Amino acid sequence: MTDWSVIMPKPNVSEERKQTILFAAAQVFTAQGLSIARMDDVAAAAGISKGTVYLYYPSKDKLIEALLHRLFEPLEAALVRLNESDAPIRERLMVYAQDNLLAFDTARALHPLILELFALSRRQDFAGQLFGTYFLRYRDNLRDILRAAAQRGELSLAVFGASEEQASLSFMALLEGILILAMMNPGLLSLQQDGTVAVQSWLRLLDA
Amino acid sequence: MTDWSVIMPKPNVSEERKQTILFAAAQVFTAQGLSIARMDDVAAAAGISKGTVYLYYPSKDKLIEALLHRLFEPLEAALVRLNESDAPIRERLMVYAQDNLLAFDTARALHPLILELFALSRRQDFAGQLFGTYFLRYRDNLRDILRAAAQRGELSLAVFGASEEQASLSFMALLEGILILAMMNPGLLSLQQDGTVAVQSWLRLLDA
DNA sequence: TTTATATGACTGACTGGTCAGTTATTGATT
C-alpha cells in the first residue's frame, strides 16, 4: 500500500484553533474592554499559552481585526439578502431591519465591545475602512432599491424631496439609532419590539 | 483703614487653571485617544508640569469625567430649551433637533473622542449614570410634550399605535442615528443639511 | 531699605508595576 501521507495535507487543526482563540478573545474583550484585556487573559480563556496565541495571530491588533470581521458577517449576510430578495419594497426593508434587530438582540452580551469597535472606526485604519465601505455599500444598495421601486410606482419619495439618497440616509439613521440607543441604554427599549414599531411607522413615509 | 489682606484669600487662580487643563485634555484625548494619551501629553499641551495637573485633578479618570460633564452641557441646554418653549410642537422638536445637529457639527473635531465616551458608557459607572439619566429624562420629556400636544389636538400619534413613548423613542432613534452615522462616517452625510431633511420628514408622521 | 519668614504654585526625576511581544526549550509526530 502506498503511503499517501507524504502528499496528504495534515489534518489541519489550525483553523479550529484560530476559532477557539477568536471565541476566547470575544469573551475577554467583551468582559474587560479592548485596552484593559491582556493577551494573557485571552490565552487563559482559550486554555492555551500566550505564545500559542501569537502562533495564530501576529499581534493584538490583528486579533481585534479578525474579531471585527467576524462580527460583520451577519450584517453582510443581511445586506446580501436585502439585495437578492424580490419581495415588495416594504417587506424587503422590514426583513432587513428584522435581520439587524435580531442580530443585535442576540448579541446583547457583546454590546459593550461593539461600542468600542464603533469608536475604533475613527482610530484605526482597518476599522475605518471596514465601516466606511460597509455603510457606503449599504446606502448605495438602499438608494438603488428605492429608485427601482419608485420607478415601478411602488412608493412615493415626495416626503424626501424625491431624493432616494435622502430617504436611504433617513432609513439608515433610524435603524442605527435604534441599535445605538439599545446598546448604550439597555432597558430603555426593546430592540425587537420597539425597533419593529419604529421601522413600520417609518415605512408609512413611503405611502404618498 | 483696616488691612483686610489678612483674611482676604489670594486671587484664586485654580478655576482658571482647571479650565486650561480641561481644554488641553480635550485636545490631547481627541488627537490620541483616551487610553493612548498620556498625562504628560496633557500637561505639555497645557504648558505646565504633570505634577501640577495632579494638583487640580486627582486622577486620569477624574479628568475624563470632568471632560464628559463639560461635553454634556450643550445637550442639557437644548433639553431645557425644549421644555421651556411654548411654540407649536413641530417647531419645538425641530429647534431641538437643530440645536443637537449644530452642536455636533460644531464639535466635528471631537467626534472620535465622543465615540470613545459612548463606549465608556458601558464600562465606567459614572459615564453610564450620566448617559442613562440623560436619555431617560430626554425620553420622558418628549413623552410628556407629545402627550400634551396630542390632547390639544396638535398632532396624531396613530402611526405609533397612539403611544407617546413609541413616538418618543422613534424620534430619539432618528436623531441619534443621524449623529452616529455622521460621527462614524464623516463625508457620508451633512449633519445640518441631511439631518434637517430627515427630521422634517419624520415630523410628517405626526400629521394624521 | 534690607533681611527674614511664610506660603501657594509648580516642577520633574523617580518608583512600582504592567504588558505586548520574543525566545529557548521540550515533547510529539513522521
Add this chain to the structure above:
DNA sequence: AATCAATAACTGACCAGTCAGTCATATAAA
C-alpha cells in the same frame, strides 16, 4: 533525524501617580 506545535520564562518599553524640593511673591521685622 527533522519538523512542528506548544510552552514558560523572559525582556524592555511604557506610564500613572508620587514627592522632595524650587520658585515667586507677599508680608513682617529689623
